[in-house]
Amino acid sequence: MAQTKLLREFSRGKHRHSVCIDEALAAAEQTCKEGGHRLTPVRRRVLELVWAGHGPVKAYDVLDILRNERSSAAPPTVYRALAFLLAQGLVHKIESLNAYVGCGKPGHPDSGQFLICSDCGEVAELDDPELVRLVEEKALQVGFSIHDQIVEIVGRCQQCTSSH
Numbered sequence: 001m002a003q004t005k006l007l008r009e010f011s012r013g014k015h016r017h018s019v020c021i022d023e024a025l026a027a028a029e030q031t032c033k034e035g036g037h038r039l040t041p042v043r044r045r046v047l048e049l050v051w052a053g054h055g056p057v058k059a060y061d062v063l064d065i066l067r068n069e070r071s072s073a074a075p076p077t078v079y080r081a082l083a084f085l086l087a088q089g090l091v092h093k094i095e096s097l098n099a100y101v102g103c104g105k106p107g108h109p110d111s112g113q114f115l116i117c118s119d120c121g122e123v124a125e126l127d128d129p130e131l132v133r134l135v136e137e138k139a140l141q142v143g144f145s146i147h148d149q150i151v152e153i154v155g156r157c158q159q160c161t162s163s164h
């Protein structure tokens, strides 16, 4: 079996999160450059706010902070920026939480398995093509063809498991 990779990791306790943010912003700059898009200051700032931690972030939380920084920030400002970041694969939406997470390795195909820790609220992202293929095959067996498969899995991360 192929090794399952993590596209986005749990925080695993104390670490310098500014490094995570810097890496995410650098990867975003690169992705935008390659795609011929501009990571405008507002898009960049919204991405940074989504990366505030390792948990999902709601659009109105982003808006609250942005409003304090820019008097011109309105809901469409945030939603447009989020739509851009989603389209570029720089963030993903966790539907069950109606919230966003940053992607640690932007530019991968549109399928993902998200691990959601119900204790600390953090979200990791798996990259498992085998799992994707298996779900596709099973769906085809019942005559269902998949466009999009986003799997949201709820449980407890290693950090939270070991602290119990």
Ligand SMILES: [Zn+2]
Binding pocket: 011, 015, 016, 017, 018, 020, 021, 053, 054
């Ligand atoms: Zn971090």
Ligand SMILES: [Zn+2]
Binding pocket: 007, 092, 102, 103, 104, 105, 106, 108, 112, 125
């Ligand atoms: Zn991703």
Ligand SMILES: [Zn+2]
Binding pocket: 117, 118, 119, 120, 121, 122, 156, 157, 158, 159, 160, 161
């Ligand atoms: Zn946890």
